[in-house]
Amino acid sequence: MSQRIPSRLAFATILMGALTVPCLAADRIGTAGPIRSFGGTTCSAGIAAMMRGECDPPQVDSALAPAQRSQARVERARELLSIPRLDPAIRELDTAIADDPRNSVALLLRGRLKIPGRLDEAIADMDRVLQLDPDNSNAHATKAFALQGQNDEWALAEATKALAQDPRNADALWIRASVLAGVGKLTEAEQDLNAAIALEPDVSRALLRRAEIRAQMGKTDDAVRDASAVLALGRNSIALQLRAVIRGRSGDYAGALDDLNAILGPPEERRDAPILPYMVDMYVQRALALTRTGQVAVARRDLDTIIKLGGPRAVLQMQIYLRGHGFPDLALDGKRSDQFDDALTACFINDACGRGIAIPG
Numbered sequence: 001m002s003q004r005i006p007s008r009l010a011f012a013t014i015l016m017g018a019l020t021v022p023c024l025a026a027d028r029i030g031t032a033g034p035i036r037s038f039g040g041t042t043c044s045a046g047i048a049a050m051m052r053g054e055c056d057p058p059q060v061d062s063a064l065a066p067a068q069r070s071q072a073r074v075e076r077a078r079e080l081l082s083i084p085r086l087d088p089a090i091r092e093l094d095t096a097i098a099d100d101p102r103n104s105v106a107l108l109l110r111g112r113l114k115i116p117g118r119l120d121e122a123i124a125d126m127d128r129v130l131q132l133d134p135d136n137s138n139a140h141a142t143k144a145f146a147l148q149g150q151n152d153e154w155a156l157a158e159a160t161k162a163l164a165q166d167p168r169n170a171d172a173l174w175i176r177a178s179v180l181a182g183v184g185k186l187t188e189a190e191q192d193l194n195a196a197i198a199l200e201p202d203v204s205r206a207l208l209r210r211a212e213i214r215a216q217m218g219k220t221d222d223a224v225r226d227a228s229a230v231l232a233l234g235r236n237s238i239a240l241q242l243r244a245v246i247r248g249r250s251g252d253y254a255g256a257l258d259d260l261n262a263i264l265g266p267p268e269e270r271r272d273a274p275i276l277p278y279m280v281d282m283y284v285q286r287a288l289a290l291t292r293t294g295q296v297a298v299a300r301r302d303l304d305t306i307i308k309l310g311g312p313r314a315v316l317q318m319q320i321y322l323r324g325h326g327f328p329d330l331a332l333d334g335k336r337s338d339q340f341d342d343a344l345t346a347c348f349i350n351d352a353c354g355r356g357i358a359i360p361g
Contacts, residue, residue: 029078032141032162032171034115036205038084055083070100074109081113089113104129104136112142119146137165141172148179155179170199174206177213186217204230204239211242220250237263241282244289249355253289260286267298280309284357291348299348300341307336318344318357325353 030036043055057079060072073096080089093110096103111125123146129139144158159176162169173196180189193210200206211226227243230236244259260282261267267290283302290299306314312334319332319340327343347353 029081029109030171032138032169033112033145033175035081035112036203038081038086041079041082043083050083050085053085053088056080056085056088066099067103070096070103070106073099074103074106077106077109086113102132104132104139107132108136108139108142111139111146115142115146119150122146135165137162137169137172140165141169141175144172144179145175148175148182152179152183156183168199170196170203170206173199174209177206177209181209181213181216186213189213190217202233204233204236208236208239208242211239211246215242215246215249220246224250241285244282244285248285248289253292256289257286257293260289267295267302280306280314283309288348288354288357291345292354296345299345303341303344315340321357322347322353325356326350 028035028037028040041055043050045054049055057076060069060076062069064072073092077089077092077096080086080092090110090113093106093113096106097110100106107125107129111122111129114122114125123143126139126143126146129136130143133139140158141162144155144162147155147158156176156179159172159179162172163176166172173192177189177192177196180186180192190210190213193206193213196203196206197210207226207230211223211230214220214223214226223246224243227239227246230239231243240259240263244256244263247253247255247259264279264282264286267286283306287299287302287306290296290302310317315336316332316334319330319334322330322340322343323332325347327347330339330343331337344357347357
C-alpha cells in the first residue's frame with residue numbers, strides 16, 4: 001500500500017471534500033472558505049425539473065427598498081444552494097450586489113462560491129468586503145484559502161488575522177491548518193484542527209483533514225480513528241480511501257481491502273457501472289494489498305482494470321517508476337508484458353518499492 005497520501009486525495013480533502021461530507025443542516029454553508037456542502041433540500045419533481053428551475057424559490061419582490069431587496073436576494077441564493085443550483089445562486093448574488101454594492105454578506109458569499117475555479121475573482125470580492133469591514137474574520141479567512149499555494153506567507157498572515165479577530169472561527173482554524181500543512185508545519189496544523197473539532201465535533205471536514213495530517217506525521221492509529229469518526233457521521237468515499245491508505249501504511253492490508261472493496265466492489269465481482277479516472281489509483285492500491293495478502297491472481301484482475309482505464313500512459317508511468325526502483329532493464333514502451341507484470345508484482349511485495357507506486361493525477 002502506498003505510504004504517501006495520494007496528491008489526488010489530498011486535493012479532494014482540501015478543496016472538494018466538503019461537497020461529499022455530511023454536516024449538520026445549520027452548518028451546510030459555513031462562514032468562510034469553500035461552501036461546506038451543497039444540497040439538503042429535496043425536489044419531488046425530479047432532477048431534470050430541478051435543473052430547469054422548477055424547484056427554485058420564489059423571485060424576490062422588486063418593490064422592496066434596494067437594501068432590503070439585496071438581503072432578500074442573499075437569502076434566495078442560500079435556498080438555491082440547498083437544491084443545489086450553483087450558477088443561479090451566483091447570478092442572484094450578482095443582482096444583490098447591484099442592488100446594494102455595500103452588502104458585504106452578498107460579496108462574501110459570492111466570493112466563496114467562486115472557489116476553487118475563480119480564485120482571482122474570489123480574492124477581489126474579499127478585498128471589497130475588507131474595504132467595507134476591515135475586521136471581517138470570514139473575509140480574511142476566505143482570502144487566506146484563495147491565496148494558499150500562490151502566496152503561502154500572505155495566506156498564513158490572512159488566516160492569522162482572521163483568528164485574531166475571532167479565535168472561535170472554526171472555518172478559519174480549518175483554513176489556517178491547511179495553509180500550515182502546505183508549508184510543512186504539521187504540528188501547528190494539528191493544533192488548529194484540534195481547536196476546530198472541539199468547537200464543532202460533528203463537522204466532518206476538520207476530522208478528515210486531521211486524519212490526513214496525522215497520517216503524514218506517522219500517527220497511524222490516531223489517523224485511523226479520525227477517518228473512522230468521519231465514517232461514523234455518514235458514508236464518505238474520501239474517508240474510506242484515506243483510511244485504506246493509512247491501514248496499508250501500518251501493514252493492515254485486510255483492513256485496507258475492506259475499505260477499498262466498499263468503494264470499488266469485491267474484486268471478483270464484475271463491475272458494469274462506469275469507472276472514473278480518479279479510481280485508477282485505488283485499483284493500484286488494492287492490487288498491492290491483494291498481492292501482500294497472497295491473492296496474486298486476483299490482484300492481476302485489478303491490473304487488467306488499471307490497464308483498461310489508464311491505457312499506455314498508465315503502463316508507461318509505472319514502467320518509469322519501476323525502472324528507478326530496482327528494475328533497470330524494464331522496457332519503457334507503454335506496453336503490458338509478462339516482464340512488466342512480474343516486475344510490478346515484485347514491487348508490490350517489496351516495502352521500499354511498493355510504498356510509492358501509484359498513478360499520478
